[in-house]
Structures are given as structure tokens and as C-alpha cells.
Amino acid sequence: MPFFVWAQFVTSFLLLLAFPPLEAAGVLQLMDKLAGTSFFLPSGLVVSGQQLAVAGGGSPLLWQHLFWFLAHPEVYVLILPAFGIVAEVIANNTRKPLWGYRLMVYAVTFLGFMSFIVWAHHMFMTGMGTVMSTFFQTTTMIISIPSVVILTALVISLWGASIRFTVPMLFALAFLPMFAIGGLTGLPLGLAPADIHLHDTLYVIGHFHYVVAPGTIFAMFAGIYYWFPKITGRKMSSLLGHIHFWPSFLFINGIFFPMLIQGMAGVQRRLYDGGASYSHAQGVLHWNVFMSISAWLLGLSQIAFIINLFWSIWKGKKVDSNPWGATTLEWAAAPSPPVAHGNFVEVPTVVRGPYDYSLPGAAQDFTPQHQEA
Amino acid sequence: MSASDVEAIRKQTRTYIGVFIALAIGTVLTVAVSYFHLPVALAILIALSIASFKGSLVAAFFMHLSHERKVIYWLLLLTVVFFLALMFIPSLTQWNQRYVR
Amino acid sequence: MDIPYTVEARPDTGVFNAKLGVWLFLASEVMLFGALFSSYVLLRTGAAPGTWHHGREFLSVPLATLNTLILIASSVTMVMSWASLKLNNFKQYRVYMGLTILAGLGFMVVKAFEYGHKFEIGLFPKSNTFLAIYFTLTGLHGLHVLGGMIVNGYFWGPGAKLWRTQPERFTNRIEVAGLYWHFVDLVWIFLFPTLYLL
Numbered sequence: 001m002p003f004f005v006w007a008q009f010v011t012s013f014l015l016l017l018a019f020p021p022l023e024a025a026g027v028l029q030l031m032d033k034l035a036g037t038s039f040f041l042p043s044g045l046v047v048s049g050q051q052l053a054v055a056g057g058g059s060p061l062l063w064q065h066l067f068w069f070l071a072h073p074e075v076y077v078l079i080l081p082a083f084g085i086v087a088e089v090i091a092n093n094t095r096k097p098l099w100g101y102r103l104m105v106y107a108v109t110f111l112g113f114m115s116f117i118v119w120a121h122h123m124f125m126t127g128m129g130t131v132m133s134t135f136f137q138t139t140t141m142i143i144s145i146p147s148v149v150i151l152t153a154l155v156i157s158l159w160g161a162s163i164r165f166t167v168p169m170l171f172a173l174a175f176l177p178m179f180a181i182g183g184l185t186g187l188p189l190g191l192a193p194a195d196i197h198l199h200d201t202l203y204v205i206g207h208f209h210y211v212v213a214p215g216t217i218f219a220m221f222a223g224i225y226y227w228f229p230k231i232t233g234r235k236m237s238s239l240l241g242h243i244h245f246w247p248s249f250l251f252i253n254g255i256f257f258p259m260l261i262q263g264m265a266g267v268q269r270r271l272y273d274g275g276a277s278y279s280h281a282q283g284v285l286h287w288n289v290f291m292s293i294s295a296w297l298l299g300l301s302q303i304a305f306i307i308n309l310f311w312s313i314w315k316g317k318k319v320d321s322n323p324w325g326a327t328t329l330e331w332a333a334a335p336s337p338p339v340a341h342g343n344f345v346e347v348p349t350v351v352r353g354p355y356d357y358s359l360p361g362a363a364q365d366f367t368p369q370h371q372e373a
Numbered sequence: 374m375s376a377s378d379v380e381a382i383r384k385q386t387r388t389y390i391g392v393f394i395a396l397a398i399g400t401v402l403t404v405a406v407s408y409f410h411l412p413v414a415l416a417i418l419i420a421l422s423i424a425s426f427k428g429s430l431v432a433a434f435f436m437h438l439s440h441e442r443k444v445i446y447w448l449l450l451l452t453v454v455f456f457l458a459l460m461f462i463p464s465l466t467q468w469n470q471r472y473v474r
Numbered sequence: 475m476d477i478p479y480t481v482e483a484r485p486d487t488g489v490f491n492a493k494l495g496v497w498l499f500l501a502s503e504v505m506l507f508g509a510l511f512s513s514y515v516l517l518r519t520g521a522a523p524g525t526w527h528h529g530r531e532f533l534s535v536p537l538a539t540l541n542t543l544i545l546i547a548s549s550v551t552m553v554m555s556w557a558s559l560k561l562n563n564f565k566q567y568r569v570y571m572g573l574t575i576l577a578g579l580g581f582m583v584v585k586a587f588e589y590g591h592k593f594e595i596g597l598f599p600k601s602n603t604f605l606a607i608y609f610t611l612t613g614l615h616g617l618h619v620l621g622g623m624i625v626n627g628y629f630w631g632p633g634a635k636l637w638r639t640q641p642e643r644f645t646n647r648i649e650v651a652g653l654y655w656h657f658v659d660l661v662w663i664f665l666f667p668t669l670y671l672l
Contacts, residue, residue, distance in 0.1 A: 013451075016498060016501060016502050017451075017452060017455055017501060017502060017505050018505075019502070019505075020502050020503070020505035020506035020508075020509060021459060021505060021506070021508075021509035021512075023506055023509075024506055024509035024510045024513065025509070027510075027610060027614060028510075028513065028610065031599060031606065031609075031610050035598070035599040035600055035606075035609070036598075036599070036600035037599045037600050037603075037606035037610075038600070038603070038606070039513070039517070039603075039606060039607075043522070043525070054600070055600055055601060055602045055603060055606070056603075057517065057521055057522075057525060057526075057602065057603035058517070058603060059516060059517060059520055061463075061466075061467065061516070061520075062463075062513055062516050062517065065463040065466075065512075065516065066509055066512075066513065069459060069509070113451075116455045116458060117458050117462075120462070120466060123466075126466075127470075128466035128467065129466070129468070129469060132462075132465055132466045132468075378560075379561060382557050382560050382561050385557060386554065386557055389550055389553055389554065389557075390550070392550075393546060393547065393550045396546045397543060397546065400539060400542050400543060400546070400666075401539075403666075403667050403671065404535060404539050404671065407535070407667075407671040407672075413672075416671075416672055417672055420667035420668075420671055420672055421664075421667065421668075423667070424663050424664050424666075424667050427663050428660050428663050428664065431549060431656055431659060431660050431663065432656075432660065434553075435549050435550075435552075435553045435652070435656045435659075436652075436653055436656045436657075437649075441489075442487065442488035442489050443488070444487045444488060444489070444494065445489065445493075445494070445497050448497055448498065448501055449497070449501070451501075452501040452504050452505065453504075455505065456504055456505065456508040459505065459508050459509060459512050460508060460511060460512050460515065463512055463515075463516050464512075464515050464516050464519050464520075467516075467519070467520055470520070
């Protein structure tokens with residue numbers, strides 16, 4: 001199966017098994033709101049000088065455990081399809097098989113499994129004691145390994161490749177260092193002692209935005225540019241794609257990198273004045289202006305994408321069924337856009353691996369998965 | 374429907390009745406033991422052990438799990454692992470908390 | 475276009491698709507009820523000493539024992555309804571499925587009586603933490619019983635048409651509905667001692 005399919009497969013298990021505890025938390029919260037229970041409200045709570053008129057006996061920690069039990073697998077739900085898209089785009093635009101495909105599949109499966117037992121690294125500051133903190137710190141460190149394996153395999157896949165710098169490839173290539181920064185900044189957060197300083201600071205915001213914004217969202221852009229011809233039978237404009245990509249790449253770093261700096265200085269999250277009343281924040285607050293300007297410019301950079309998307313639907317250059325010369329099934333066996341009632345004119349049979357690019361002796365530099373000889 | 378199939382199903386029917394009787398006995402046993410007011414830890418152990426036994430009967434015979442395919446076994450194993458993590462780990466994080474009066 | 479693997483097993487999984495589907499669904503349900511059981515454990519172990527109310531204070535063990543036996547019996551009638559279809563006996567299927575639905579109804583009636591009595595004497599979910607988790611757990615379970623009854627009702631009534639045209643596919647549907655129903659029984663087997671006896 002193509003790596004994207006493996007990634008989606010693991011993601012679906014994460015979704016299946018991780019969402020119900022949040023559903024349960026939702027039910028408990030509904031009971032709190034509608035039936036006046038106090039699942040999350042402890043006894044003796046005083047609000048605005050008044051003792052809260054509830055039965056008490058609840059626990060805010062209960063909410064946190066249930067929430068994070070989902071929310072940690074959720075972040076892997078956000079990144080795994082992105083890994084998949086980047087893998088497909090890289091394989092296609094390097095014209096060679098992915099390096100370490102098997103290793104990547106084992107890694108992504110292991111990652112999926114581990115993602116269920118790391119959740120309380122979001123709760124290091126809730127007073128759970130050193131034994132449990134150590135447990136979660138250990139599992140969190142272990143879970144960083146498969147992500148590194150996947151990222152490394154993708155980088156090594158570039159070695160000796162005939163790289164085509166198409167617009168999807170630009171986004172996929174940018175994903176690699178961006179996700180690396182995002183992942184690396186996650187490590188001090190996953191280490192309980194370092195988290196004491198960094199918890200609830202801008203550093204956390206910088207970390208998760210790096211993985212999701214230049215991470216997942218760039219992978220999504222790569223996917224949109226890549227699969228647009230499949231959906232519409234037309235290609236998006238490459239010029240507008242470049243105008244979209246380069247400023248976006250620049251400004252997205254402009255927004256989120258300074259957050260890491262501010263967080264390390266100790267600026268907390270969710271401060272109504274952004275830290276202005278704290279002396280330890282004074283040295284780094286000037287970055288706020290820089291980040292705001294970057295944010296506006298990032299927003300403006302998206303205009304090229306929006307114009308490109310809508311213009312290309314009607315006026316984009318028409319292409320054949322497989323404009324990128326890809327090997328995976330979605331390109332090979334059907335016209336683009338697909339016919340009504342079913343994806344394929346004739347259901348294909350897979351006879352080879354997903355990345356038979358540049359096969360020695362083949363007529364073209366790619367051999368689709370369903371092609372016999 | 375061949376004769377052996379019919380016979381196989383008839384035998385299964387006898388099994389189902391047997392399982393029902395075992396489950397009923399288990400239920401009565403659970404209730405009876407609760408009247409002894411055992412120390413909490415022991416009471417929990419016994420009640421959940423009987424419940425687990427009853428549950429495995431339902432799973433094995435009514436849900437046909439005793440001769441099911443590997444894919445279903447693997448799915449359930451995975452689920453049980455995560456279920457146990459969810460059941461025990463949150464309480465472990467407040468294992469040594471005490472109330473200060 | 476024909477829906478594949480409704481009767482014959484899929485070669486790679488070894489089961490027909492709906493069976494894999496329902497087991498996947500049941501896996502998610504294990505996590506749902508597991509989360510609520512976990513909440514119960516956390517709330518009870520975290521309760522200040524002397525503040526936790528036990529089930530015995532409020533709940534009727536005899537009624538719940540009756541309900542347990544009703545639900546177990548309904549599991550037997552459910553699997554018997556499937557076995558009847560395997561033996562090609564549609565009339566018997568109707569009888570057993572009808573009994574299953576009635577047993578479910580009986581369970582809900584007893585539950586309604588239990589709840590009603592509590593509300594009468596001023597015991598509500600907001601009265602204390604134990605009652606809160608009790609009503610939530612049994613309420614959610616009750617909704618699952620209701621859902622199962624609706625599905626079973628459909629298969630007893632309009633859904634049974636399929637028996638005439640595709641009997642094996644219909645039998646598989648009953649097997650799948652049975653898996654769900656047994657699961658609901660299984661949850662109760664754990665709910666009962668946890669809430670009423672411990």
C-alpha cells in the first residue's frame with residue numbers, strides 16, 4: 001500500500017479508539033450543565049465570594065485525563081495524514097522509491113500504538129508525583145523515535161534523486177525542516193523538569209504551531225496542488241503557486257519562531273496584556289509587533305492561493321489523467337475527474353509495489369501499480 | 374442445510390442453555406457474596422472476577438469469540454490494552470494523595 | 475453496484491464485512507464505557523474519606539438482580555433467534571426476536587421504576603457524586619438498550635422482508651445485531667456489581 005494509505009489506516013484506529021473518552025467527558029459535562037451534577041467541580045469551591053451550590057466531590061483532573069487521552073492521539077491524527085501526503089509527493093517528485101518504506105510503515109504503526117500512553121505529558125504540572133511523571137516522560141521520549149525515523153527516511157529519499165521542484169514538492173520539502181523544528185521543540189516539553197519552566201508559555205504555542213502550521217497545513221497545500229488535477233482535470237497555475245509558497249514560508253516562520261524566544265523568556269499563554277505587566281517579559285515583548293506584521297503578510301500571501309484555486313477550476317490548464325507521472329492507483333486507472341458511480345472505469349488489480357519509479361529497462365520513468373509489464 | 378449443520382446448531386443450542394444457567398448462578402453468587410461485607414479490596418476482587426468470568430462466557434459463546442478470526446482477536450487485544458491504560462493510569466497519578474482536613 | 479462481502483467472507487480478514495464493522499464499533503464502545511468506569515474509579519478513589527456514598531444506601535439490589543437475569547435471558551433469546559435462522563426456521567426466529575425485544579422492554583420498565591422512585595424521594599444526579607455517576611452510567615447504558623430494541627424491532631418487523639430474497643445476508647444482519655446486543659448485556663454484567671454491590 002502507498003505510505004499515505006498506511007498513515008490513514010493507522011489514523012483511523014486512533015480516531016476509533018481515542019475519541020470515545022472525550023465523548024464520555026462530553027457526556028459528563030452535559031450532565032454538569034443540564035442535570036446540575038459536579039463531575040468536574042470539587043467541594044468547597046468559592047466563586048465570586050460565594051460558595052458554589054453544587055454537590056461537589058468532582059475533580060478537574062478527571063476532565064484533564066479524559067480530554068488528553070483523546071487529545072494526544074488527536075495530534076497524531078493531525079500529523080499522520082500529513083506525513084502520508086508528503087511521502088507521496090516526495091516519491092513522485094524524486095522519481096525514485098521511498099527510502100526505508102518498510103521501516104516507515106513499522107514506525108507509523110508503532111507511533112499509533114504509543115500515542116495512547118503518553119497523554120499526561122500535557123499534565124506534568126498537575127502534581128502527579130515523580131513516578132508517574134517519569135513514566136509519561138519515558139513513553140514520550142520513546143514516541144519521538146518513530147517520528148524521527150519517518151522524517152529521516154523522507155530526507156534520505158531525496159539523496160540521488162531527480163528532484164522536480166513542482167509546487168507540491170516545494171511545500172513537501174518545506175515540511176521537512178519545519179516539522180523537524182516542531183518536533184525538536186517538543187522534546188523539552190516532554191521532559192518533565194524542562195517543562196516546569198516551559199509549561200503554559202509561548203514556547204508551547206510555538207511548538208504546536210510549528211508542527212501544525214508549517215507542518216500539517218503545508219502538507220495540506222502540497223496535497224491540494226498535487227491532487228487538484230485528479231479532482232478537476234486541470235492543473236493549478238505554477239506561477240501563482242510560487243507566489244503563494246515563498247512568502248508563506250517566510251512569514252510563517254516570522255510568526256512562530258519568536259514565540260519560542262518569548263516562551264523561553266517565560267512569557268505565559270493567555271495573558272490579556274500579552275505580558276506587558278511582567279518584568280521578565282520586557283526584553284522580548286518587542287517581538288509581538290514583528291509577529292503581528294508577519295501574520296498580516298502571511299494572510300495576504302494566501303490571496304494568491306485563493307485566486308489560483310478558483311481560477312484554475314474553470315480556466316486552469318487541462319491535463320491528462322496522470323499529469324505528474326505517478327504510480328499510485330488513484331492516477332492510473334481512471335480519467336480525471338473520475339466517472340460517476342464508482343472511481344474506476346475498470347477496477348484495477350495491484351501487481352507491483354507503490355513506488356516503481358525509474359525501473360531499469362522500463363519504457364517510462366514510472367510504472368503504475370496496476371501495470372503488468 | 375445438511376444434517377450435520379442442523380446437528381451442530383442443535384448442540385450449540387444446548388450450550389447456550391448451559392451458559393445461561395452458569396450466568397444465572399454467577400449472578401446469584403455475586404449478590405450473595407456482597408452480603409458478607411468483606412473488606413473493600415477483597416470485595417472488589419471477587420465481584421470483578423465473577424463479572425469477568427460471566428463476561429468471558431458471554432463473549433466466548435454468545436458472541437462466538439471462541440472460534441473467531443485472528444483479525445478480531447488482534448483488534449480486541451489492542452482495545453483491551455488501551456482500556457487497561459485508561460482504567461488504571463489516571464488513578465495511579467493520584468495514588469499517594471491524601472486529604473488534608 | 476453490488477455491496478461486496480455481505481455473505482461471503484473477505485479473503486484477507488476471514489469474516490464478512492459487517493462483522494468486522496460491528497467489532498470495530500464495539501471496540502469504540504469499550505473505550506466509551508471504559509472512560510466512564512475510569513471516571514468512577516478516579517472519583518471514588520479521590521473522594522475525601524467518609525464522603526463517598528455507596529450504592530447500598532440508595533439502590534435496590536433485588537430489582538437490579540432481576541434486571542441482570544432479564545438481560546442475560548434476552549442474550550440467550552437473541553442468539554437463539556440467530557440459530558433459528560441458521561436452521562431455516564423463520565417463525566421461530568420471530569418468536570425469539572420478539573422475546574428479546576420484550577425482555578429489553580422489561581429491563582427498561584424496571585429501570586423506569588427505579589429512576590422514578592428515586593426522583594420521588596428527592597434523589598437526583600445532582601444530589602451527590604455517586605448518584606451523578608450512577609445515573610450517567612445506567613442512563614447511557616439504558617439508551618444503548620433502547621437503541622438495540624429499535625434495531626431489533628426493525629429486524630422483527632419491516633427489516634425481515636430481506637429473509638425472502640437474501641436469507642443468508644439477513645442471517646448475517648441478525649448475527650451482527652446480536653453482537654451489539656450481547657455487548658450491551660456485557661456492559662451491564664460489569665455495571666451491576668460496580669454500582670450496586672461494591
